[in-house]
Amino acid sequence: MKLLLYNILLSLALPATSTFVVQCYSRLFDHRADPVVSPGVPSAHVHTISGGNGFNFSMTYEQARASRCSTCNIKQDLSNYWSPKLYFHAKNGSFISVPIVGDNEGGNMGGMAIYYLTRSGPDNDKLIAFPPGFRMLAGDPNKRVATDDFAGRAVSHKCVGGENPSAPDETKNLPTQKCDQIRVQVTFPSCWDGENTDSVNHKSHVSYPKDGNFDGGRCPATHPKHLVTLFYEVYYDTSTFRGEWDSSNKQPFVFANGDATGYGYHGDFVNGWPTALLQTALSTCIDGTPTCSTTVFGSFRTQAETQACKLPSLIAEPVSGVLSSLPGCNPVTYGPEPAVVVQNCAIPQILEPGTEQAAGFTDVRSLGWRYMGCAKDDAGRRTLDVEQISGNDMTVEKCIEFCKSKNIQYAGLEYSGECYCGDSVAEERKPVEGEWGNCVMKCSGNATQVCGGPGAISLYQACGSGGSLRIAKSSR
Incomplete structure (x- = not known):
């Protein structure tokens, strides 16, 4: 229901002059990572991150283009888009992550809409596709006061279903x-x-127009090349917090950067488009032509495909649920003075890629088993269909021991509390190399373990069977 509402909201909000919309139905993860502002290290605050799974602490255009999947619908677009996560500052001082519309207990995650707007200005400038390596930042994380310049007008918030x-x-x-x-x-x-695909502050190589409108005016002589206008939009579901405001009725929401005003909202972009294709889209798509994106881009990822594109944790810290403080040493600030970055903030442990801890699976080698990956499943035709058990006390070890007792060589966990056993895995169901899949749900009997997800099964395999068994990975 929430995902349907999300799509309705997107269609209602679509500007009449947009060329096309990249609909990121899901996101890779919520994480303290920002390869634009903080390359190589954890970022100062948590972001909600969508796009290609080539995303990392540091990344190049080539790594973006090497993504094996994306949380966004246009297949040729392997860019990354991110902005700060929103929290509810509770009366007891804790911080509760606010769900994005589309999040649900079944493991699905909402995302964001990225509008590519053809705003060529009064001189009808030719729009230029983003070059390889291009990246930029919009907004100021430390800003805590309203301004009426174009940069200030470019950030805004809309109350949907307000009480007043x-x-x-x-x-x-x-x-x-x-x-x-x-x-x-x-x-x-x-x-x-x-000339420059980036700059020291990630802003100086780009500019808002010098006159007209912030999203469609005339470019200054210092920045004469006109790009397509990017517009990010994220819907947060704040309905469940209506009755939780304190007696002062002071606005209780705060972004991950400690911003309780909203003026410090911002977004980052790393280009992952094939230049020629994006240029074709910008040159041939005409405002108000809804079929343009179909004729130029061809096919699109399904919502299920975008939901299945996830990344494992890169650092060992909780960023969702109920937290005692905002990750990254970010005090709540109300301005009007700019926020000050806290010095000497402890750096959390960076997880080694490919380890059990990073991938979210459990090391069961002591039981004589190993993790294969996150495989696909279908309730109408199970990937593992020989034996099964379920319960609200399910753990990875319990499922493996059950399958082991039946002398069955594959075990899989799904939807937190379901365990399945089987003797083989169909080729088309096997985990895809380079994709982590949609195994995101915690085990009902151990919240530190992962037990599959919607249409996704955490797959384990018995070892030491004379070489007849192998880790099932696709070459795709």
Whole structure:
């Protein structure tokens, strides 16, 4: 239901002058990572990150293009898009992660909509595709006061289903009334210097227009090349917190960077498009032509495919649920002075890629078994269909011991509490090399373990069978 609502909201919000929309139905993870601002190390605050699974602490254009999957629907787009995560600051001082519309207990995750707007300005400039290696930042994480420049107008918030119908529809600050959803949005600069794909502050190589509108004016002489205008939009489901405001009725939501005003909302972009294809889209798509994206891009990823694209944790720290403080030493600030970065903040443990801890699976080699990966499953035709058990005390070890007692060589866990056993895995169901899959649900009997997900099964295999068994990986 929430995913359907998400799609309805996207269609209602679509500007009439948009060329096309990259619909990121899901996200890779919520993580303290930002290869633009903090390459190679954990970032200062948590982001919700969508796009290609080539994403990492540090990444190149080539690594983005090497992504094996994406949480977004246009297959040729392997870019990454991210913005700060929203939390509810509870009366007891704790911080509770606010779900994005589309999140549900079944393991599905909501994402964001990325509008590619053809705003060529009054001179009808030719729009230029992002070059390889291009990246940029929009917004200022430390900003805590409203400004009326184009950069200030580019960040806004909309209260959906608000309690006060006479309140402004859209504000620069986080809404001060109770809302069913809060739509957060940021528009990126669309004028480029034509030379640099990045800059020291990740902003100087681009610029907002010098006049007209912040999302469609005339480019300055210093940045004469006109880019397509990127517009990010994320819907947060704030309805469940309506009754949790304290007696002061002070706006209780705060972004991961400690921003309780909303003025410090921001977004990052790393280009992963094939240049020629994006240029074709920008040159041939005409505003108000809904079939353009179909004729140019051809096929699209399904929602199920985007949901199955996930990444394992890169650092050992909780960022969701109920937290005693915001990850990354970010005190809540209300301005008007800019936020100050806390020095000497402890750096969490960086997980080694490919380890059990990083991948979210359990090391069961002591039982004579090994993890194969996150495989596909279908309730109508099970991947493992010989034996099964279920319960609210399910653990990886319990499932393996059950299958082992039946002398069955494959064990799989799904939907937190379901265990399946089988003698073989069909080729088309095997884990895909380079993809972590949608195994995101915690085991009902051990919240530190992962027990599959929707349409996804955490697959384990018995070892030491004279070489007749092998880790099932696809060459795709």
